[in-house]
Amino acid sequence: MKFTSSLIKGKLINRYKRFFADIEVNNKTITSHCPNTGSMMGLLDKGNKVWLTKHNDPKRKLKFTLEMIKVKKRTIGVNTHRANRIVEHALENKLITEFNTIKNIKPEFKYSDDTRFDFLCDNKILEVKNVTLLRNANIAEFPDAITSRGSKHLRRLIDSIKKGYKPYVLFLTQIQGINKFRIAKDIDSNYFKDYIEAKKAGVNFLAYRCILSSKEIKIEKKIKIFDEQ
Numbered sequence: 218m219k220f221t222s223s224l225i226k227g228k229l230i231n232r233y234k235r236f237f238a239d240i241e242v243n244n245k246t247i248t249s250h251c252p253n254t255g256s257m258m259g260l261l262d263k264g265n266k267v268w269l270t271k272h273n274d275p276k277r278k279l280k281f282t283l284e285m286i287k288v289k290k291r292t293i294g295v296n297t298h299r300a301n302r303i304v305e306h307a308l309e310n311k312l313i314t315e316f317n318t319i320k321n322i323k324p325e326f327k328y329s330d331d332t333r334f335d336f337l338c339d340n341k342i343l344e345v346k347n348v349t350l351l352r353n354a355n356i357a358e359f360p361d362a363i364t365s366r367g368s369k370h371l372r373r374l375i376d377s378i379k380k381g382y383k384p385y386v387l388f389l390t391q392i393q394g395i396n397k398f399r400i401a402k403d404i405d406s407n408y409f410k411d412y413i414e415a416k417k418a419g420v421n422f423l424a425y426r427c428i429l430s431s432k433e434i435k436i437e438k439k440i441k442i443f444d445e446q
Contacts, residue, residue, distance in 0.1 A: 219433040224268040249281035252296045256362040294391030300347040307436040341383045348390040358401040371411040375418045388424040398424035399443045
């Protein structure tokens, strides 16, 4: 997924009301849209280096969008709206080994009246979870807050096996250079329990890290999932 314009460098001042972030750019303070509804745990220290995109749409109230933050010497993509575009690019370009023989890609697959999954690829359901949590410098984690929606998706994925689908969860790790991933059991023990149950039932779990630059973000390589805590 390529950025359509050059990114703007700045320093984080603070994030507030979930969707707003004040950023220092060239000794001036600007307010940007924060496209991440999660807690963003560990990412929001004042002075962290950030990158923004600028939009010239006159209908937009906020002209800037927060895209990436640098934490513990690693660049992390925080715009959750881009996650599915990154994965779709990877599917189209055979960057995900487990999906390199698929022929049809259907985004926003309506599984039931109350559930949509991110992609249906032939008979494979693919649900994407964006990963930004980095409490330890060497391991990425998900979730960064309690996620009842995530648990619901796992239960629906278990159910999908009975209907002939092959379900996958892809932990899209937008953390430069990370090689390990695990579920944050201490943050959401119910999600961890549902994850173990889903794994035993036949749901497939993948973690792929991204390579991030001022020009693009794309899937780079598969990383190992650790179940031990």
